[in-house]
Amino acid sequence: MISLKLIRLFILKNIRNEKFLTVLSIVGVALGIGLFIGVKVASDRALASFESDIRGLSQNTDYEVLDISGIDFNEHIYRDILDIEGNSYPILRVNGYLSAIQESISINGIDTVKAARLVQPAGRKAYDIEDFYKNLSSILITKGLSDKYSIKKGDIIECLVYDKKYSLKIAGILDSKTLPADAVIMDIGNFQEYFNRTGYLSRIDLTADEKTSREIRRILPPNLSIERKEELLKNRESVVTSFRYNLQFISLIAILVGIFLLYNTVFISVVKRRTEIGVLRGLGAGQKTVVTLFLVQGLIVGFVGSMLGIAVGQIAAYFSVLAVERTISTMYSTISISEYLITKGDALSALALGLLVSLIASAIPSYEASKIRPNESLKEGTFESKYKSCRKPFVFAGLSLILSGVVVSCLDYRYAPFDFPFLAYMGILFIILGFTLISPFYLSVILRIARKPAGRIFKATGRITFGDMKGNIYRFSVALMSVAISSALIIALLTLIFSFRHSLASWINRNIAADVYIKPASCTSNFCFYPLSDEVISLVKSFPEVAGVDKFRTLHLELFGRKVVAGFGDIAVQREFTRAGRNGERNRGLEYGKQVSISNYLSTKYGLKKGDVIALQTPEGKEKFTINDTFSSYSTTSGFIYMDRKWLREYWGLDDATQLAVYLKEGVDTGRFIQGLKQALSGKYALEIMNNNNLRKKVITIFNKTFSITYAIELISILVSLIGVLNTLLALVIERKREISIIRYLGGSWDQIKQMLVLSAGIVGIAGIVLGTVMGFLISVIFIQVINKISFGWEIHFKIPFLYLSIVVLVLFLTTLSAGLLPAKVARKIDPMRFISFE
Amino acid sequence: MIKLIDVHKYYGDTHVLKGINLDVEKGDFISITGSSGSGKSTLLNLIGGMDRPDRGSILVAGEDISSYKDEQLTLYRRERIGFIFQFFNLLPNITVFENVQMPLLLNSLEEEDRVSEYIKRVGLAGKEASYPYQLSGGEQQRVAVARALIHDPEIILADEPIGSLDSRTGIIIMDLIKQLAEETHKAVILVTHEHYLSNYAKREIKIKDGVLLQ
Structure with a gap:
């Protein structure tokens, strides 16, 4: 074991003498580690956000009943499930968008009587229970949300929900560590009435064993399924896996450069101090002592670099969280990551990685140092x-x-x-x-x-x-x-x-061939899953300038055990109204027979090609579709299936739309049409209406x-x-x-x-x-x-x-x-x- | 050619040179002997333009170099001085040829024939492509001698030129320095603590505690 005095004399003194060189290496290590840990924190928080979303408000439940297509379902089934398992909690949820602060929140309608323990007030006066039940627009928010946006009890916030704008009154602040940070709670009855979702549920959370879950599965209609939360979580995690690994890998390369820097610094110390090492060896220092001395030098730089890296990582984490949140919200579904602070665990990982990196970097020069003979001369270029x-x-x-x-x-x-x-x-x-x-x-x-x-x-x-x-x-x-x-x-x-x-x-x-695109303003993702009101669709169609409307509907479907996005479009309308000069020549032949197009991602992942047949679970049971074509989709990272909307009607029993692509008659002024449409909708609906050019931009x-x-x-x-x-x-x-x-x-x-x-x-x-x-x-x-x-x-x-x-x-x-x-x-x-x- | 008038030099509180007066003529060969710490090397550094006196003047060809700016001193060394050191001080990563050629290159000259000639004159023909670490101590000092003379300086400053060589090689090197200096009419100032080297010099000057004892 070498003494601390030797380390102080031989290593610390050298570090002091070569301050600038050491500082450079420290900065190099810090940047690499900082970038790596920042990206890791962002990905971890995204996963935590997914988990919190799936776990829902009742953290201890382990099963979830939900619609196979990801849409709200008829609440009648709840009574039957309740007969089998009393520990079941109905939930109706939707994402709301606070346009004033450009943030999304998750609004959850829950049975507050049944889940009373969830709605513990933060302080005695934090909660007005009467107001909460009597006032339809009353919500409870978490303390985190209240602090983050400086919202307090009694405030009224404007929120875009589905395709309308709603006022929400803060009835109380909740003090719960188990609730997701962006959670907003409403009484489920008020939710259904206020948002016009009477008779619907988004999911039912359950605490059940395997046997009970089998029992429930038997009574579920084909459009519903019961899933283990762990499975759902795994499925959701896979969405960010690629994104995570890619960023992590790039930051790993930055660490690699950090290794080069540290290697260089320790190597220089060895070369420069060859004579001293020779003298030290002459005085009886063994090879192990020399190796240890230089490894210690590397570790000191690695330690300081990692500590600084944690600070750099905190900054990197903040920006990475924003980037990851934005990307996942756009590509998959809205998530809100409010936590970006590096935890003790993250800091320890950063430190461990930094020390490992410094050990790797200093290993070769330390070994070289140990090879110096006691009679080593100052001969150059040894x-x-x-x-x-x-x-x-x-x-x-x-x-x-x-x-x-x-x-x-x-x-x-x-x-x-x-x-x-x-x-x-x-x-x-x-x-x-x-x-x-x-x-x-x-x-x-x-x-x-x-x-x-x-x-x-x-x-x-x-x-x-x-x-x-x-x-x-x-x-x-x-x-x-x-x-x-x-x-x-x-x-x-x-x-x-x-x-x-x-x-x-x-x-x-x-692909962007229509003149005007319409979707609910509350939807911040590429794909929207909440349908537009029928009135909106009728109103749009009623405009004399409109030649055709392609009603587009997205659902979540399961393919080979993984959730993918399915889009249903009106192929006939596309075919008829795509104007010359705009290339809308896709989905050729999709309207004939039971055919679908799949994204290249699915084709690569499952080895699917044109002519193959895939089975999709529909409320009518499993239906087989032939793959007509594969296409490139930049809208999602989880796979995309496209088909004609006649199958939506036939197998899913739906005829609604989540997005509209509007084709105008020849010579119509798009700007004026949009202005007119906005006027007709104003005050009643909150929609994002864009012309072709703006959407492209x-x-x-x-x-x-x-x-x-x-x-x-x-x-x-x-x-x-x-x-x-x-x-x-x-x-x-x-x-x-x-x-x-x-x-x-x-x-x-x-x-x-x-x-x-x-x-x-x-x-x-x-x-x-x-x-x-x-x-x-x-x-x-x-x-x-x-x-x-x-x-x-x-x-x-x-x-x-x-x-x-x-x-x-x-x-x-x-x-x-x-x-x-x-x-x-x-x-x-x-x-x-x-x-x-x-x- | 060189005239030192009442030159003083301090390093902190230490008075290293105490009123040095010295005249060196063209073709002179002066040996300055003294014990370690007597101020020999300081004196050489002042004459070589590596340092400035704190008091007094150093006149070279009538010009006071003690008032020179750094750039002027650099130019002075580059054109008028040739240094020979105890430990040769060759540049390790370039060849013998390039080491000898270096003063010319610093003066933006190439003159490869002249380089070859000097290498031959110091007896190293055939070693042009060798690197310093491939040469013996004596050979390295021959390279240093050729390097000191190649750009035709007026003054050769030799600081313990044979201090790290065996006595036989030392004599060969000293003979070489003397012969080449005489052939080219250079002024040589040799600093040494070996009194027997004074035999090579026309004049021997002793220095003790920063004072010249002529």
Whole structure:
């Protein structure tokens, strides 16, 4: 066991001496860990929000009776269920949208008498029970909600519910830790009457055993099912799995760059202190002691970096929560995540990860340190020359890894053996590792090619720079890989985003063909599940300007045990009224026979193709449909089935619509039509009415917001790569104080020394960006063709954003170039006489 | 050519050089001997333009370099000074050829033939592509000598040039310095604590506690 005194003398003193270098490594680790933990917190909170939503208000119930299509059902069944199981709780729920603060809330109508324990007031005067029951619009809100939006008892809030605007009066504040944070409670009777849902329930929560659940299952009509809450939760979790893994994976790459930084710092300590280590060994220190000392150095940096990372993670968590909330709400269904604080568990995970990362990063340099012999001299390039003999095996191993990465990604593309693109992620890691191993060889080739021309152009500084780089090829390879990984990440993400945007634009052209789109204003997702009032549909149809109305209805259906979105449209109307010049040529032939189109996601996930037959559970029993076509859907990440609405009438007994696509007669002024429609509806309905152009713009805006988190990741990547180059050059300055002093003695100016460092940064920058570009394109192909396909099934046509990439690459290059300036400042502080006369 | 007038230098409270007066002519070979800490290296650094005196003047070809700005001192070293150090101080990551060529390159000159010629003159022909770590101590000091002379400086400043060499190699190196300096009419200021090296010098100056004892 080494003494604390030795650690203090040998390690802490060194950390103090190399403050700036240590700080850079700490920041690098902190950024990686922070990003990772921020994304993790956001995904965890999204899952917690799902769980809270499914668990509902009665947290101890373990079964749920619900409609197989996700719609409200007739409440008669409740009495029959109650006869079998007394512990059953009827619930009618809907999402409300507070447009003033742009937040969604979940309004729950419950049997407050039966669930009295749920409605405990927060304080004696927090609750006006009489008002709550007598006033139809009375609601109870949680203390969390009250605090969050500064709403108090007696306040009246305006809320969009279904397709209307309602006033809700706060009758009391509830003090419950088990209730979901965004929960609002109404008496179920008041709910039914106030929102015109008399006779309906959304679900029935039950506390039952297996036998009772079987008994209940027997009495349920075909449109209802009884499910275990755990199963529902699992199903819902799968929706965010892909999203979560993708973000988590990208943040993992940021950690990888952090590892490079820390590796570099510990390695520099070892190289710089070779003589001291030799003396220490001479005094009797064993190899284990030396290894432990440098591991401790790594762990100290890792510990401080992780602690700072937790703080960074808190900020990242806040923004990630917003991004995740927005994406899930748009793609799946509205969720509200109010909790974004890092818990003790998260902090411990961050710390554990940080320490693990620092152990990995410091392992190799610590091992190198232990190999230093007691009589080690100050001979330059000891480690570098040792690695030189490894260059060929490294190149071979690197190429093998890159090839393996490509092969496993192809395997994932072909067979997708897991629910998420695990093999493709592995493939990308293999590729990064492979490029890392070949980077010293690559850099040596670049130096060999550029040495002469650079010598001619930059004279002395060129010769010294190239000599230094050649003599420290492994060190510079680490900096090069920091830049390469960051550029690769940026290039891959930009290519993905650009390709996606391009594909989305052509999808919009194909699919957004009607003149006006209408949906309830309370619906903030791509798909709405609450129907529009019949009066709205009749009113729209009654306008003389209207040529046709495509009534669109969405339901949740089960396919192979997983919930997917089913859309029912009026194919005949689409066919008849899609105007020339607008490409509405989809769903060809869907109106004939029992046919459906399925999204590419389902096709990939279940290996379904045109001509296959799928069975869908309907209230009339299982019905078989033939797959007519597969299509790309950017609207949901959980799979989408599209069919003609005649099947909605026939098998689901529904003829309502959740969204309307309105086709206007030739020559009608869309703006004036919308104005007229709004006037006719005003005061009675709260609808979102958009013309074709606005909807297209909105789709693009949603897309941009969804990808906002990736822009943040790109920014962090640039920052980390800057730190990587800075770290290496600074280390070089610290290690090369003697050489810099010699140059000064020979008459080299500070400007020439600055030129040397900026030139080093420039070479690292260019070489890193070139390698990163190759790696980035390879990764972008895997992102688009494998990860996207398995995760979301989106059809993305590969498109390279040359202009954007040129700009970003230029910024990255200038950034790395600027990384040479700070070390130049540090170099200027060197007193040449100290390092020359010292001897 | 070089004239030091009442030069004083302090490092903190320590008075390192106490009123140094010295004249060095073209072609002079002066040895400055003294014990460790006597101020030899400080004196060399002042003449070499690495440092400025706190008091007094250093005139080189009539110009007072003690009033030079940093850029002017850099240029002065680059063009007029050749340094030879005890531990050679070669740049480790460039070849022998490039090390010798360095002062020329810093002066924006290439003159590869001249570099080859000097390498040959110091007896290292064939070692041009070698790196410093591939050479013996004596060979490294030969490179340092060639580097000190390649750009045709007026003054050679040698700080314990054979301090890390065995006596036989030391003699060879000293012979080489003397021969090349004479051939090229350079002023050489040699700092050493080895009194026998004074035999190479035309003048021997002793320094003790920052005072010259001529």
